[in-house]
Amino acid sequence: MRRVLLVVSVCVPILLGAQAPAPPPEVSTSGFAEVRLPADxxxxxxxxxxxxxxxxxxxxxxxxxxxxxxxxxxxxxxxxxxxxxxxxxxxxxxxxxxxxxxxxxxxxxxxxxxxxxxxxxxxxxxxxxxxxxxxxxxxxxxSDTAEKARIGTIAAAFADAKTEASALVAAAGRQLGPILSMTTGSVARPMQAMERAQFSTAAAGAPSVEREVVVSYQVQVRWAIAP
CATH class of the missing domain: 3.30.70.2970 (Protein of unknown function (DUF541), domain 2)
Structure with missing residues (x-):
């Protein structure tokens, strides 16, 4: 009987130590920013x-x-x-x-x-x-300023995602923790947004199309929720 009890007392701590801790709570949000530039x-x-x-x-x-x-x-x-x-x-x-x-x-x-x-x-x-x-x-x-505008939209898209995440956790009475992961990407290549134009022979004799460049960016962020 003593031998059986001794084995059990050794195994119990091992089993308890093998249990994985529960993952911390987290929140995932996305941000978007867009700017329209006149074409050069x-x-x-x-x-x-x-x-x-x-x-x-x-x-x-x-x-x-x-x-x-x-x-x-x-x-x-x-x-x-x-x-x-x-x-x-x-x-x-x-x-x-x-x-x-x-x-x-x-x-x-x-x-x-x-x-x-x-x-x-x-x-x-x-x-x-x-x-x-x-x-x-x-x-x-x-647009000759498209690259500069792209950098600006990256920052604006991240700020949009962070604002949403902060509002969500604040509504739950918690605080936003560190970033767990982040995925980014341009929604459209700003300097190569090509369209097949429909042409008009009106007034100035130029095609009737919008002469602008759209620069947009999207980011998805996972945040930990602070305890």
Missing amino acids: RVLMRFVVQTGAATAVQAASLNGDRVRRVQAALAALGFRGNDARATGFSVAPNYEYREQRRLVDYQARTQVEVNLKDMERMGAIIDAALGAGATEVGGMQFI
Whole structure:
């Protein structure tokens, strides 16, 4: 009997010590901040697409048309990197009915125009399309102060999350403890928020689009609740 009692008295402390402590109470909140900046310039993208019976012919036709587009833009003062060709591709174009049939080869190039005077967008669109561009592929409005604004939105988003967390724990009669974890991320890339514009030939002859850059940031924070 003494031996059994001795074994039990040794095991009890070990079992009690193996129990994990309860996790401390915590609260999780998210914060958001956004700022809208006027655009300082716009990057316009024109698509030049051509088709031919062979890949070589399609590429050759495409090159000729791209040069015509660049010449038209050069006449408006856009040369070098201000009107550069990018993203060339050529691929077979198939038709699928009862069986696959090769229709032709399609070559495609983008011509990018870097523009500061945004009142000239309408004239540039007319010139590019008139010289052989097949469509306006998109416009990217850029603000030179976007990076500085992004840093500001990070701080504002964190302050938003902390304000909410403090209000929650105060309502429960407690105090906010240290940060347990934090996840951050831009909601949208501020300098690459590209939209496919719908164009209007009204009044000034420029596309009817909002010329601004939206910089936004979101943060999620887990906080301990102080005892």
